[in-house]
Amino acid sequence: MRLGGFAANAVIAGAILWSLVTTDVELSRLVSAGPRIADFLGRMFPPDPTVMREIVKGSAETLRIAILGSVGAVVLSVPLGILASETMVAPALFRPVRTLLAFVRAIPLILVAMLMVGAVGLGPLPGIIAIAFHATGMLAKFYAEAIDGVSRAPIAALESAGAGPLARLRHAIWPQMAPVVARDTIFRFELNLRESLILGIVGAGGIGFYIQTYVRSFQYDKAASVTIAVVVMVIAIEAVNVALRRRFA
Amino acid sequence: MSAAARIDDLSFAHPGAALPALERVSLSIPSGESVALLGPSGAGKTTLLALLDGRLQGWRGRVSVLGTAFYPDRAPPRPCRPDTGFVFQEFALVERSTVLRNVLNGRLGRMPPLRALSGQASAHDMTVVRAALADCGIADLAERRVDSLSGGQRQRVAIARCLAQEPRLILADEPVSNLDPARAGEILSLLTGAARMRGATALFSSHQPDLARRFAQRIIGMRNGRIVFDVPTSELDEDATADLYRDAGPMSGIGLRAVR
Ligand SMILES: Nc1ncnc2c1ncn2[C@@H]1O[C@H](COP(=O)(O)OP(=O)(O)OP(=O)(O)O)[C@@H](O)[C@H]1O
Ligand SMILES: [Mg+2]
Numbered sequence: 001m002r003l004g005g006f007a008a009n010a011v012i013a014g015a016i017l018w019s020l021v022t023t024d025v026e027l028s029r030l031v032s033a034g035p036r037i038a039d040f041l042g043r044m045f046p047p048d049p050t051v052m053r054e055i056v057k058g059s060a061e062t063l064r065i066a067i068l069g070s071v072g073a074v075v076l077s078v079p080l081g082i083l084a085s086e087t088m089v090a091p092a093l094f095r096p097v098r099t100l101l102a103f104v105r106a107i108p109l110i111l112v113a114m115l116m117v118g119a120v121g122l123g124p125l126p127g128i129i130a131i132a133f134h135a136t137g138m139l140a141k142f143y144a145e146a147i148d149g150v151s152r153a154p155i156a157a158l159e160s161a162g163a164g165p166l167a168r169l170r171h172a173i174w175p176q177m178a179p180v181v182a183r184d185t186i187f188r189f190e191l192n193l194r195e196s197l198i199l200g201i202v203g204a205g206g207i208g209f210y211i212q213t214y215v216r217s218f219q220y221d222k223a224a225s226v227t228i229a230v231v232v233m234v235i236a237i238e239a240v241n242v243a244l245r246r247r248f249a
Numbered sequence: 250m251s252a253a254a255r256i257d258d259l260s261f262a263h264p265g266a267a268l269p270a271l272e273r274v275s276l277s278i279p280s281g282e283s284v285a286l287l288g289p290s291g292a293g294k295t296t297l298l299a300l301l302d303g304r305l306q307g308w309r310g311r312v313s314v315l316g317t318a319f320y321p322d323r324a325p326p327r328p329c330r331p332d333t334g335f336v337f338q339e340f341a342l343v344e345r346s347t348v349l350r351n352v353l354n355g356r357l358g359r360m361p362p363l364r365a366l367s368g369q370a371s372a373h374d375m376t377v378v379r380a381a382l383a384d385c386g387i388a389d390l391a392e393r394r395v396d397s398l399s400g401g402q403r404q405r406v407a408i409a410r411c412l413a414q415e416p417r418l419i420l421a422d423e424p425v426s427n428l429d430p431a432r433a434g435e436i437l438s439l440l441t442g443a444a445r446m447r448g449a450t451a452l453f454s455s456h457q458p459d460l461a462r463r464f465a466q467r468i469i470g471m472r473n474g475r476i477v478f479d480v481p482t483s484e485l486d487e488d489a490t491a492d493l494y495r496d497a498g499p500m501s502g503i504g505l506r507a508v509r
Pocket of ligand 2: 296
């Protein structure tokens, strides 16, 4: 036991040292950073309110990306969730489907978005596809867990009455899992909305596009306005979600 | 083909169990009869009922239910399943659905696949369901959600769902185990009465010999997976019943004490 604890500490210390020594961390740069950050903040202030139109336009597009991406994720997650549940299918099927979903979850959203921009060009479409793809990895897993979490007895009862697998899903499993699905879907929608805020940075549509444009063209006061708008939106999303969660508690 | 159920030299052990739950069981139940299964905890009553419902595989022997032979390696064909209705001891209802929806669920096996999926009941389905609700005395509860009902009311919903199936063989696993004696009599009379009215065969398990005597024409006593006696109710002998429950393990007295 004590040897194990020592080994764990040694590994952690080694990892930190290795990172410090081999990464190009010039502490001297921090010294000159102060005035630069001040200058940066100075240029951000006061935020330029003339970009209101861009903010509204970008936010609306972000919202649309999140909504359509979420719809896509739900459409994909329903069949995949069924195929990943041990209640509905044989191990030979749900095991590979679960592995596939784990792979999908492991690919960062921004990477998917960049690949999609390369594949279908700039704009909201690659963003929607990226969100749908990325969110499915989590949502299908949640749906499968919701299916597997229901009480088995009514399912067996309907099977005994001669109901087929889909009728059992509809009338014995679905009524039990519906509140869980609603909660999980709303939770995932919140994540989709948050994550789609930055998709524009890689050209996949939405409000992030303006942040990237303004920073690149050194219009920090405009970038500041957009950033404030994003922060406000995240806070608003969270507030709405807290209220919704209370309803499902 | 007048036997509703016929079992020949049947043995079965649950997967992973050391001892068989059923050993060399043979019985034949004629159509239209009401039969009670008595026996201490662990005797094999639930196992025998589940077997007749087509839910067990891997047994040895011969089984046929309502003229269909069962095979030990596969479930019976789905079209046969609505003909056998099962009242589960723990009700097995969909708690978040209404009483009506739960009773309609009993019709699913009788509906064409697409209609079963949508759950749209035909006029005939509704007639059968309304009759089942009325027979069980719960017509006024139709729109209530099951999770708002009492135990006795749930019991009635479970029976109504079984009747809505229009089964020719009704299997009931301790349908009155957690009811007071007056309620228990009411429910058993409902179950056996509904079976008689519909010309169906009824087989129910119970821990209460006096109730079995009142509502069954025939009584089968089981112990340790074997049939100990199988007699018309009029010939049931007190000593044989008492023997059934004697020294059958630490839990054996519980069911009987509740009765005597
Ligand atoms: N799923 C299972 N896996 C392993 N053994 C089981 C399983 N179900 C039942 N058994 C065993 O089979 C035997 C018969 O059980 P069964 O449930 O049929 O008894 P019972 O007569 O219905 O008892 P009770 O009156 O308590 O309901 C018991 O020894 C039990 O432990
Ligand atoms: Mg039992």
